[in-house]
Amino acid sequence: MNVRGPICFVGEARMVSTSYGDRELRELRIRPDRGAGDPVDVTLWGKWTETADHAEVGMELLVTDAEADEFGGETGYATTGDSWVVLEPDFLVDVTGIRSWVQCPRMYYLNKLSGIPLNYPVVKGTIVHEVFGDLLRGMDVEESIADRVDEAGLELGLLGYEPEEVADEVRRNAAAIEGWLSQGTLTDGDTWRSEFTLISPTFGLKGRADALRRGTPVELKTGKNTKREPRFHDKIQAACYALMLDERGVDPDIGTLLYTKNTALDRNEETGDLAPAKEFSVGNGLLQFVVRERNALAAMEWRALNEPGERPTVPTGYEADATCQYCFEQDTCMVVSGRLDQESKAGAVGSPVPDEERAYFDRFYTALEEERRETHAEYRKLWEQSAAERAADDRALIDLEPVAQAEIDDARWELRARKPDDAVSKLREGDVALASDGDPVGGHAELGRITELGDEVVVETDEPVELRRLDVYPSEISVDRSLTALHDAVLKGSEARKDVLFGRREPAFRGERDRPSGEAGASEAPPDAYIDNNASQNAAVELAVDAEDCALIHGPPGTGKTYTIARTIRALVAEGNRVLLSAFTNRAVDNALEALRDQGFDDVLRVGTETGVRGDMQDVRLVQRGDPNAKAAKLRDAPVVAATTAACGSRVMRECEFDVALVDEASQITEPGTHAAINLADRFVLVGDHEQLPPVVRAENDLQTSLFQRLIETYPDASVMLDRQYRMSQRIQAFASAEFYDGALRPATPEVAGQTLRDLGVDPADLGPELTGGVSFVDPDGARDGNRNVREAERVAAIVDAYVAAGVDPDDIGVIAPFRAQVAEISRRTDVTVDTVDRFQGSSKEVIVVSLVATGDLDGPIFEDYRRMNVALTRAKKQLTLVGDADALGSDPFYARMLGWARQ
Numbered sequence: 001m002n003v004r005g006p007i008c009f010v011g012e013a014r015m016v017s018t019s020y021g022d023r024e025l026r027e028l029r030i031r032p033d034r035g036a037g038d039p040v041d042v043t044l045w046g047k048w049t050e051t052a053d054h055a056e057v058g059m060e061l062l063v064t065d066a067e068a069d070e071f072g073g074e075t076g077y078a079t080t081g082d083s084w085v086v087l088e089p090d091f092l093v094d095v096t097g098i099r100s101w102v103q104c105p106r107m108y109y110l111n112k113l114s115g116i117p118l119n120y121p122v123v124k125g126t127i128v129h130e131v132f133g134d135l136l137r138g139m140d141v142e143e144s145i146a147d148r149v150d151e152a153g154l155e156l157g158l159l160g161y162e163p164e165e166v167a168d169e170v171r172r173n174a175a176a177i178e179g180w181l182s183q184g185t186l187t188d189g190d191t192w193r194s195e196f197t198l199i200s201p202t203f204g205l206k207g208r209a210d211a212l213r214r215g216t217p218v219e220l221k222t223g224k225n226t227k228r229e230p231r232f233h234d235k236i237q238a239a240c241y242a243l244m245l246d247e248r249g250v251d252p253d254i255g256t257l258l259y260t261k262n263t264a265l266d267r268n269e270e271t272g273d274l275a276p277a278k279e280f281s282v283g284n285g286l287l288q289f290v291v292r293e294r295n296a297l298a299a300m301e302w303r304a305l306n307e308p309g310e311r312p313t314v315p316t317g318y319e320a321d322a323t324c325q326y327c328f329e330q331d332t333c334m335v336v337s338g339r340l341d342q343e344s345k346a347g348a349v350g351s352p353v354p355d356e357e358r359a360y361f362d363r364f365y366t367a368l369e370e371e372r373r374e375t376h377a378e379y380r381k382l383w384e385q386s387a388a389e390r391a392a393d394d395r396a397l398i399d400l401e402p403v404a405q406a407e408i409d410d411a412r413w414e415l416r417a418r419k420p421d422d423a424v425s426k427l428r429e430g431d432v433a434l435a436s437d438g439d440p441v442g443g444h445a446e447l448g449r450i451t452e453l454g455d456e457v458v459v460e461t462d463e464p465v466e467l468r469r470l471d472v473y474p475s476e477i478s479v480d481r482s483l484t485a486l487h488d489a490v491l492k493g494s495e496a497r498k499d500v501l502f503g504r505r506e507p508a509f510r511g512e513r514d515r516p517s518g519e520a521g522a523s524e525a526p527p528d529a530y531i532d533n534n535a536s537q538n539a540a541v542e543l544a545v546d547a548e549d550c551a552l553i554h555g556p557p558g559t560g561k562t563y564t565i566a567r568t569i570r571a572l573v574a575e576g577n578r579v580l581l582s583a584f585t586n587r588a589v590d591n592a593l594e595a596l597r598d599q600g601f602d603d604v605l606r607v608g609t610e611t612g613v614r615g616d617m618q619d620v621r622l623v624q625r626g627d628p629n630a631k632a633a634k635l636r637d638a639p640v641v642a643a644t645t646a647a648c649g650s651r652v653m654r655e656c657e658f659d660v661a662l663v664d665e666a667s668q669i670t671e672p673g674t675h676a677a678i679n680l681a682d683r684f685v686l687v688g689d690h691e692q693l694p695p696v697v698r699a700e701n702d703l704q705t706s707l708f709q710r711l712i713e714t715y716p717d718a719s720v721m722l723d724r725q726y727r728m729s730q731r732i733q734a735f736a737s738a739e740f741y742d743g744a745l746r747p748a749t750p751e752v753a754g755q756t757l758r759d760l761g762v763d764p765a766d767l768g769p770e771l772t773g774g775v776s777f778v779d780p781d782g783a784r785d786g787n788r789n790v791r792e793a794e795r796v797a798a799i800v801d802a803y804v805a806a807g808v809d810p811d812d813i814g815v816i817a818p819f820r821a822q823v824a825e826i827s828r829r830t831d832v833t834v835d836t837v838d839r840f841q842g843s844s845k846e847v848i849v850v851s852l853v854a855t856g857d858l859d860g861p862i863f864e865d866y867r868r869m870n871v872a873l874t875r876a877k878k879q880l881t882l883v884g885d886a887d888a889l890g891s892d893p894f895y896a897r898m899l900g901w902a903r904q
């Protein structure tokens, strides 16, 4: 049987004599049922005592196949020969992480901080892996090489490589693959699978095996190995996959490492075993070793978050037998330890960063690791919840009926399936989700991007899957990239930048006299006014172009942020600057580009995936495929490059440099997330509104406050608020202006202020006072049931029908509800757009109906954070109708004021 629970006591190691001789044991005590049960003793025998060395009170312990024994009326448990002992099984360690951990624990830590840089071995390695996959699928080798080298055009160009030399090298590596494939001639009985995503709830592992052959793992290495045996840490990687397969009931007894460079070596000069394929037997001893190493790693990560003390524990390098002088991370290792004042086996160089920077680094490192844990908690729901529970929780679309699988460009697959009528979920078009054959953990699953979500679901993946289920699967990439951005900001950031970030100096602005006159570097003299009909927008552009460090543009709803951003970029480019335009979402990036084009500026380059970038911006998108020099030149020379902040953390964008980074939606981005963009430029401009939604993160910590908010509170003088709005009637904007903007927000023109439903050709007499007057309130006398209120949903649908009957175009109506369950209730009853506040931020409609759901009291995210309500109340242009329970709203002063305003 399996025993599992948080550890409440760790005993000392002891030796006892048994019939097998002297054996070591160690007793732990755990509380089963996730801590709810009575404590029980668990005895770890033999090598598992090494795992006990890492165990601490509070960590979760799992022992599989434990043996129960009665002693003095108490039941205790002990490991058996079949047992696995796993610490913190919920912490999912990536297989590549274990591989580097075994080489040197500090290397594992450094890889987290410095990310995967753009270098030739990495790019070539990726190409060889892709070719390997193609060959498994039966593609012609030359065709595959040409295609894959072409696909890597941009990266190769940035590295200064010519396609022919790369193709040549890949060809020599591919010879190893081909030779090996022909040796183990594929028979019909052979089952092959390339790039297989595996998750292991028992061992706390995840990863993607290069290939499975007859159920055994095959790993490709683009290096050489002239020994007979595979390298130890390579075996570790294959063994991890073997473990995960073992959990699925396959019992792989061998693993294969394929060293493709071996066939590229000159036989006259190299000695040793030049055969590329090295098989090894996957014995139990090796598997147990892997689990113990994984436990050590998970324990280190646990201590980094849970041990008392101000600084997270990080590996020093002394934990392993690594030899620093041969390590290619040695320089990074010494710099990181020098600057962060960490102990390191390799030694240290440089002087430590000031205390406040180190504290900042530690604080955000911990916050990001907490966020990672929250992401893992989301993964865990994949196996803890049944399919039906996940569907009910909006986390999955289940019971899909596969319709088609087709191979599309770039060797990707398009999967289509029919969706049951009523199915709703958190998933949206553009999201990356886990597509599976119905069993995302034990079956076949692939990550893919959702390209369509209507009656049919369309997903693009690297490998084909029978699409029967689609699950929410948050990516760790944003945590990974944020850690790298944090590292770059604190360890590599300029002192001038850090003086401002750490409150040591006010941001500087050049004076009017210092503005260029049209000569030095600038292509044109600045105009008298950048924007002549809106003083605050003009002031914002001036502030941004004059900023020597940073400028903050505070833009409440509808105040022309996008318009101002476009004007600012043009002004910056006119002065000879190269500009990075970034935002949290692809939508905002594309909107800003559209505004630039509307203003007659077209010299932009959009960096993003084909599915992420809007259709009308595909013509300026940087396609990575093609001639390396041309691609690299495009990226290096464009005066304006536009990409999401997430894309700014990619290895390609990290190679780029800009004079100014302008970041939209900055109030929705975490501090490290913002660094990813601003690290790439000398100066930065942040545009946002900290009175609307904060960064969306799972953990409750410092990540919830944006850099925008922190800076605007520290340096109000470095900001301008746009105070004229082009969206809402006077009546609608009044409440938000008073509550969130000190009454400073005003309509930009009399037309904006005075707009009504009449402008849509609607006669208010057809609707009655309850649904007209600019703002109104309806109490349907409903009852909240969980996160829904059926009666209210019915009433909302009836209200929408009334607006349509009175002549409002359904496309001009939007419905906002606080909970997805209520969104689903209402969606069932109407065809107009219905969504949560988070999904509505940044958009607007002529008519908005808000369903408040709550009755009796106020409880739920929309109610706790008034900023959410600010967003909901500022989406409507001509008519805002609130539907809810007057008593519930009256129970909170803010909502009581809102009710008073709506009922005026």
Ligand SMILES: Nc1ncnc2c1ncn2[C@@H]1O[C@H](COP(=O)(O)OP(=O)(O)OP(=O)(O)O)[C@@H](O)[C@H]1O
Residues within 6 Å of the ligand: 531, 533, 534, 537, 555, 556, 557, 558, 559, 560, 561, 562, 563, 564, 726, 842, 843
């Ligand atoms: N100075 C201006 N003169 C005329 N029209 C303007 C001006 N500034 C903005 N607008 C118009 O006002 C509308 C809203 O502007 P924009 O889309 O830039 O707002 P926004 O602040 O980005 O909105 P959101 O709050 O949704 O992010 C647009 O139609 C835009 O053309």
